[in-house]
Amino acid sequence: MPPEHLLAYDAPAAQWLEALPLGNGRLGAMVFGGSQSGGAMEHRFQLNDSSAWSGSPHNQDREPVFSREEADRILGESRRLIGSGDYAGAAETLKGLQHRHSQAYLPFADLHFTASLTASDPAAGERGDGGAPARPPSDYHRGLDLARALSTNTYSLDGHHVRVEAFISHNPSVLVVSLRTDAPQGLDLAVRLDSPLRILRRTGEAGSLSLQLKLPSDAAPAHDGGVVEYSEDGSLSMQGAVAAAWEHDGRSGEVPAGEARQAAGHDGVLAATGVRRADIYLTTETTFAGLARQPQGTAATAAAAARAMVDQARASGRAALQDRHEESHSRLYRAAWLELDVPAREGGDTARRLLAANAHPDGPLAADPGLAALLFNYGRYLLISSSRSGPAGSRQGTAWQGVPANLQGIWNAELPAPWSSNYTTNINLQMNYWGAEPTGLAECAQPLFALIGAMQVTGAAVAREYYGARGWAVHHNSDLWAYAKPVGHGSHSPEWAYWPMAGLWLVRHLWEHLQFGGTDSSADADTFAPDTLAPDSFALDSFARDTAWPAIRGAAAFALDLLVDFPGGSLGTIPSTSPENTFAAPGPSSGSRVQGAAARSSTMDLALIGDVFRMLDALARQLGLEDDPVASAARTALPRLPEPAPGRGGKLREWLDDPEEWEPGHRHVSHLYLAFPGDTPLTPGLEAAVRASLDGRGDEATGWSLAWKILLRARLRQPGKVSDLLRLYFRDMDTPRGGQSGGLYPNLFGAHPPFQIDGNLGYVAGLAECLVQSHRTVDGLHEIELLPALPAELPVGRAGRFRARPGVEVDLDWQDGRLVQATLAAQAPGKVLVRYGSAVREAHLEPGKPAVLTYSAHRSAPTERIG
Template sequence: MASCTDIRRPRPADRWLEALPLGNGRIGAMVWGDPTAPRFSLNESTLWSGSPTTTERWHTGADDAEAARRRAWDLFRRGEVRAAQEALEGLGAAWSQAYQPVGELVVRLDGPEAPAPADYERVLDLSRAEHVVRASGAEHLTLVSLADEVLVHAMPCPAGVAVALELTSPLVEERRSTDDDGLTVVLRAPSDGVPTRHAELAELAWDEEGASRAVVVVRTSREYGRLLVTCAIGTTWQGLGQQPDRDLEELLAATTAQAEQALERGEAELRRRHRETPLPGIDEVALELAGSESAQLLATMVAYGRHLLASSSRAGLPPANLQGIWNDRVLAPWNSNYTVNINLEMNHWAAGVAHVPAAAEALEGYTAMLRRAGRDTARRLYGARGWTVHHNSDPWGYTDPVSGDPKWATWPMGGLWLERELDSIASFSGEDTAAIAVRRFPALREAAAFALDLLHEAEDGTLVTFPSTSPENEWLTEGGEAVALTAGGGMNRWLLHDVLGSLLASAELLGRSEDEVVREAAAALPRIPGPRIGADGRVLEWHLDGVGEVEPTHRHVSHLGFEYPGATPQPPEVSAAVVASMEARGDEATGWSLAWKTALWARLRRADKVQDLLELFLRPAELPDGSERSGLYPNLFSAHPPFQIDGNIGIVAAIAECLVQSHRGEIELLPAAALILASGSVRGLRARPGVAVDMKWEDGAVTALSLRAVGPGALGLHRVRHGELRATVELRDEAPVTVTLQPSV
């Protein structure tokens, strides 16, 4: 059984989508692997266009927002949905900012052109986060060090051969200096990452004022026939939500010191320090699968997804964005920012169950920043308490709707989804339940306050959120108009039940049931419908039954979120409606949607459908005719298309759901073991409330099992189930306990 922690390629990359990614949560590098001219596509997680104040002048004021909301609600109740939707377009008048590339670094040796080596191989070691090229009997090493905050490259270099460093960037170059041992470059990012749909404003993009700077310092040395290159990158970033105005001369000095201090340590010491300071949690979870090449590839994708998340998320910095931290364009698809109606959350579904702690911390810090920024948006646009964020955001704290189509812009539920995601991560942590409640209660209270102020009474006496949409999807009115606006859409009902329910549970645990917001939540929750089933047996997505659908196979399945990632067990009739909804949506979808659908079918214990979806997910994305579909690019990046990292990370959570489920009050093993998952082993996967699961299985039958509490909240009795086999296990401390499953009596 192979370990599946290496990605191997027999030749250098010819393009970005063949290069392989490294990162330390801040510096990112796509490594191309040419031993004769090493090339690195560089990124830095804090390098973004604009600043917190870039688009403030465009924001809609409170008076205009109130008028738009009132008009929209009146029109909506009269059945004039298109006019109501158009009225709400005025809430969004600006845009979030764009994640930026640093540039391309190439190391050239001035000597006779070397022939292509016959024994070439490049390897991305996912367990060590190292990229190694082996060619002509020599090793070329690349790593991005967490310990030393630099990119490191070491390679053979014969005496007398001159070294040339090339750094090119699509950003504005403000300063450059070079000498025999390296180079220093200062770059300026755009002052406004105006989306392509606003191209008429492109003249704003490159102003000097309000723009971030990046400093790139590269240093080289030679010893014992090898060349050592260290590359440090710093930016004028001052923190989440803060103006990027760090003193440039101070930044230059600090970045230079990083590159030079790392160089002085030498290759062996840098590698030792790198291995002694691994990405947090990276070696604590491992999956191995036996059988076909597809099974091996799937196990590799799980290791790869964890590597990508751990490499692109770090506490105190922006969490993994739409492309992690690997982007080669000034205006990348969707600005490579944060799509809060799915991408940001899906990027973190694996943070708890597959234990990527740095990502969990990064999301917590990012959400805390959005809470601060989103309070003004809640008051100004909705006259509401609490806070909100809409479908797009950035590290500067953009929380308004963006200017654009309401089917994606008019969605104020981002705060609720982020809070339920943080609750979900905490449920795998092993933290004491009371401690979680103390920590989470203030945030849940604030999110709930906003949601309560968004509620309106419907004609049937229920409470519905307005405005509401089912992200990016549309329905057809009786007159055949395509509209997105609804009241109390299916996704909103799920989020309300999850967040208000969590608030009430925490309040009861803490003795806070008389809190004003808690009392409001307790009164409102029974009046908010749960999942509704239509006449056709499917889950209702909008407020009306039997409406036509503009795109019946739409990629979003937001209205089914109560089944997954929600963790409330559903009655059989509701799960049957989810099945009917999934069958109507079909299998074909974007890469990230395939990951979500896989997780949903796993939650429904449908191993047959899991198999179907995984076959689509693992197929090549690029076709011989030059077209693209969902699947995998040559470097195993997931294709929307184009590349989006949520597919890579989301599939980790989906596979975890196939192997272990714990939302029903017991630890269930192999609930959706598709054919591709028939035999294997897993180490360190988490079950609620914080139980590490080590398991081996053959032909779908568990052959070895041990459990370990990862914190005090997981101590005590746990019920375990695998088919008709059962066990009750007591975890008294954090030592592993071997478990023997027995037939149920």
């Protein structure tokens, strides 16, 4: 396998950010690899279940609950204070609307097993030395094959080879760990389970283990105290279980020697000696019954379901499960591909590879451009592993719709996790899915669509309670229960704690799914064809009518009720925040300044509202619903929204009144939403304002912010600036530096810091946007632009099966930084415009007849077209 599909290390993981991730969208594991502990090798698999969250739907109903009169009073007073210029007072008043906090994603369990050489001398066991001295293992290797989703750990014990492999099957949902050795006497093994959650029952019998668990009823984020609570009221939290079983060729029940004997001293431990072949099957289960739904069942029923899943896996056998797993994974992993012509390199330690690349004076990718392909492949691997629906098992008989990737994907070892590892909806949740449509992973967005569906229910209650509005509203944080209220406990700044616009941003993902030719999200994950780019009109209309229309209509209805009349006949929002930035406002004394968080009509508010109104109008026309009252009202309101405009220093105004920036280099660029992920046509003046804003913010940022800036610079066709940002993105986090600066940890997880997966997933979208863009339209035709922002560090390469609007597959081949050939294919007839540089031509696409455009190396015009 080429090194751009492999993570490889020559030492065990000493910390979580060195461990390697496995996942199937439901079950996740961080694999540490075997580390020496006395005379044994200790293997740890830290486990997560994507449905294992604290709390229940009741959390949204906890105090405080606002009456309509109280909510109107707070909003009205904040508007009055903003109008009078008392921005500090307005921010303090808005704290009165804050509820509590979203719930937290939890660590679930740990699988440990120890292995040591079986004693050849029967007396050795009496000595407790395992029959061999405690020598370090030799020829150590651990790695992750991204293309096969397979973890491998190999080493030698006194010259005897040991190989431990692991994968997580999608159907059935099980972790499978296999051990093989050529040691003549075999190995002593001991297997045990543990959990950081409350253990209700631990069992171990007849080759199987299980834990029954109670999950917390509440887990506050660290910035609100970090208190973790358990309740005896079963309606306030979930329960769960983890079950494991094994098969081996050794002698069961015998107490192993040495360190394995110590492990076997725990209750509920599987032990065997003389093992040369062993397979462990493990799964997790909770009482989760669906997003925003009340849990059903008990730890006992969860344990029974987990044992049944393990029995199903054992009946299939490791070999059959692995074949099925690799086929299922590769269907998604190979749905798009990227190859870069880089110097051949031998395998080696990935962490050292990153360090060596960062030592190059011209930057990491100048030294090692293959890292760009590796991180692209890794990002797609992480999304596949953390966000899948389909038959990965069931929850108490409920079809598994999937749970979206959270702030850490599906992997978390902390309680409480950083920022609760929740759904942060003012950028991070959305960024997780920006790369799904363009890189062939639309199927992985289905769990997000399911969450949007659940939010329409919880968000409708919040829209009524807080705003007296129709439709649905979601604020800055959410969770498995589709929590929708403003967080903060009355003590946090509105710059992030007050922002009711998340629903308007989230529905753009439904819109993009349609724009890319998406199918009905109810398709079965094991039969859904990700390469069906232009499905039949019935399937497309079904998604538009049944999924996109109600969500977008509800978001538009809320926006209509949120808007207020401004002097001069315009519409706007007040109070209005621009997540998570602030501005300088006049203070109480002459010449003083205070930090303002809420003002009139942030540019992001207006861009989101305008976006949703245009989406609704287009959908209404497609579905024959032009006379729908919400669509009609949105159509009328749209021209009354102020247009974005340059302000101070030529930068794009962040608020209507264009206050001075408090922190010019802030990591958030919320006001630039209109350029990406929005698709507002950029006039020369508007484009210059966006560039000036990015220049003013500077390049330095957190990991996810770097990814967003890469996307924005790609939209602006600035490959040189993309290169500058990539140099920062590929920094090694082991190199000390201050501030909130992003980079990569040893296992290539992206750093906020700390770890947030949005940086990894946003990078995928960013590189895709450098290669293919399709958001612009000219006279009703989509324009597909090729290599609009190719970084100089990637002069030679190929990309295949990238997706473009309106349902077109694009293959590219470039050399010396210039396009050589492009192939466009679609499954429905139609016309698109193809741009490369300044040359634009019309391409007529027919099913089964790819259009092949060849280009001269010395000019941007196509020289030939076939098909």
